[in-house]
C-alpha cells in the first residue's frame with residue numbers, strides 16, 4: 001500500500017518532534033512539553049506506523065520499546081579497536097605520566113589535558129552510517145565485542161539519528177552505558193517488591209540489563225549513556241582537539257559529562273582530581289576515578305600506543321573502598337596453574353557496593369608479613385572488579401588472650417596444608433617464587449576444574465551453561481577428565497546430575513556442539529597456557545596461521561611475535577612439549593573442533609610494524625577504510641595528522657594541508673601504486 005505524501009510528512013515530523021523532546025528530557029534534563037502531550041505524539045506515530053507499515057523505520061522512536069528475543073549476540077568487529085587505559089593511583093604516577101608525555105613531545109611547557117569523570121559502567125561502541133544508528137556493541141576483547149543493537153536502541157539518550165551536520169559517512173561513537181544511582185535504587189525496590197533478585201550495585205545492574213537477549217527487558221530498565229570519544233570516522237572530523245570532538249558529540253545529540261574540563265599541566269590534573277573527588281558522592285552516577293587525555297589530537301597521534309593502551313591518556317583512580325570485619329578462618333584455593341592462594345573467610349561485610357565474604361591473602365609470605373590470624377579484626381579493600389583483599393590487621397582489636405597466650409598461632413601454609421587439600425600431591429615452592437603450587441597438575445581435581453572453567457569461558461570456547469557447580473559435579477563423578485571429554489557428554493548423562501533438568505541438559509549439549517566451530521585464537525586462549533592471555537593468543541594465531549606451526553615453534557620463532565618475550569615463549573614451548581597436553585589437543589581435534597584458516601602475517605608485510613601512515617586526498621581505486629585496513633593488517637598504523645613521527649603520507653587527488661605539511665617536514669609522500677608495492681614487497685627501511 002502506498003503511503004500518501006501528507007501521511008509521510010506527518011510521520012517524519014512526529015519522529016523528529018519526539019526525538020527532539022527525548023533529547024530535551026533525557027540529555028538536557030529540561031523537558032519542553034508535558035508528559036501527556038508527549039504521549040499523544042507518540043501514540044499518533046504508533047497509530048500511523050500501524051496503519052501504514054511501510055512507514056516503519058529502524059530509527060523511529062517507537063522502536064525503542066525492544067524487539068523479539070535473540071538466540072545469541074552476534075560478534076561485532078570494531079572499526080578501530082577499543083583500547084583500555086593504564087591506571088594511576090598516586091599523584092606521583094600522574095606526575096610521571098605528564099613527564100613521559102612532555103619528554104615524548106619534546107616540550108617543556110605545560111600540556112593541555114582534557115579531563116573527565118571515569119564512569120563506572122560498560123564501555124560500548126555505537127556505529128552510525130549516514131547519521132543513522134545502525135549497530136551497537138560491547139567492548140568485548142577490544143577488537144570484537146557482542147552486538148547488542150536492539151538493546152541499545154531502547155536507551156532514550158542514544159540518538160537513533162544524529163542532529164546537526166558534519167558527521168562522517170561512517171562514525172563510531174565510544175562511551176559508557178550506566179545506571180544512575182537513583183534509578184538503581186528504584187529498580188531494586190521494584191525487584192524487592194516482586195521478590196526478584198536484587199542487584200549488588202548500579203554497574204552490575206547496568207551490565208545485567210544490557211546483556212539481555214530479550215531487548216524488551218532492557219527497555220524496562222533505566223539505563224543511561226555518556227559519550228566520551230570516537231573510533232572509526234574520527235580521522236575525517238578535522239577536529240584539532242579532544243574537547244572539540246566532545247563539543248561535536250554534544251551538537252549531534254549525545255550526552256557528554258557536564259564535568260569535563262580542559263586543564264593545564266600536572267597541577268591542573270591534580271586539581272581536577274581533587275575537585276571531582278569532593279563532588280563524587282553528590283554526582284548522580286558512580287565513577288571510579290577521572291580520565292586525562294592529551295587535548296591536541298596531533299599530539300595524541302604522535303604519542304601513539306603501547307601494547308593496548310594509549311600513551312596519551314591515563315585513568316587516575318580513586319582509592320579503593322575499605323571496611324573492617326573479622327577473620328573466621330583461613331582456607332586455601334588451588335588455581336588453574338596449581339597456585340595455592342590463602343583466602344580469609346570473613347564475617348560478611350558490605351564494601352564497595354557488594355557483600356564480601358572472602359578476601360585474598362595472596363600468598364604465604366603476605367599472610368606472615370601482615371600477621372593475619374583467625375579471630376583478628378582486619379581491614380578489607382575492594383577496588384572495581386578486582387578480588388577483595390585483606391589490607392592489614394587492626395592489632396588494637398586482637399583479643400587480649402591472644403596477645404598474652406595466643407590462641408591462634410601465626411599462620412603457616414605447611415602446618416595447615418602439608419599436602420594439597422584437593423589431591424594430596426606435594427606442595428612445592430620454587431626458590432625465587434612467592435607462590436607455592438600443587439604439583440598434581442591435571443591429576444588435581446581443583447586444577448582440572450579451573451582448567452575446564454577457563455576452557456568454557458565466554459572469551460574462550462564460549463560454552464554457555466557450563467558453570468562451576470556443574471564442573472564440580474562432572475569432575476567429582478569422573479565424567480570429565482579433560483576438555484575433550486566434554487564433547488562426549490549427552491543429554492541422558494547430564495540430566496542425571498543434580499539440579500539439571502532435561503531442558504538445561506539439552507541447552508548445554510547444544511552449546512558444546514556450537515563450540516566445535518571456533519577460531520584459532522579462541523582455541524589457543526582456551527588451552528590455558530601459562531602467561532598466554534587473550535591478546536597474546538590472538539597475536540599467536542595471526543602470526544602462525546595454524547596450530548601445527550605454533551606447536552612446532554621454538555623459543556626464537558615464538559619471540560618473533562610482537563609482545564612475546566623469553567618468559568612467555570618458554571611457557572608456550574613447555575606447554576606443547578608436554579605429551580599430556582598434545583594428547584588433549586589431539587582429542588579435541590578428533591572431537592571435531594575446527595576453525596577457519598587464518599592468513600599468517602607475511603614476512604614482508606611484517607616490516608610495516610612500527611610504521612605510521614597518513615592518508616590524504618582521494619585514492620584512485622582504494623576506499624580510505626580499505627587502505628587503512630590493509631596497512632593495519634600488515635602491522636602499520638594510520639594516523640589522522642602529519643607529524644615528525646609520520647613515516648609515509650599516501651596522497652591521492654585533492655590532497656590538501658596534510659600533503660603540504662609532509663613536504664615541509666620532509667616526509668616521504670607516496671601514491672596508491674607505491675603503497676600497494678610496499679604492501680606486497682615490504683618496507684626496506
Ligand code: 5U1
Nearest residue numbers: 083084085116117118228291313
Ligand atoms: N571518560 C572516559 N572513559 N574512558 C575510557 N574517557 C575514556 N577514554 C577511554 C576509555 C577506555 O579510552 C580512550 C582514551 C581511547
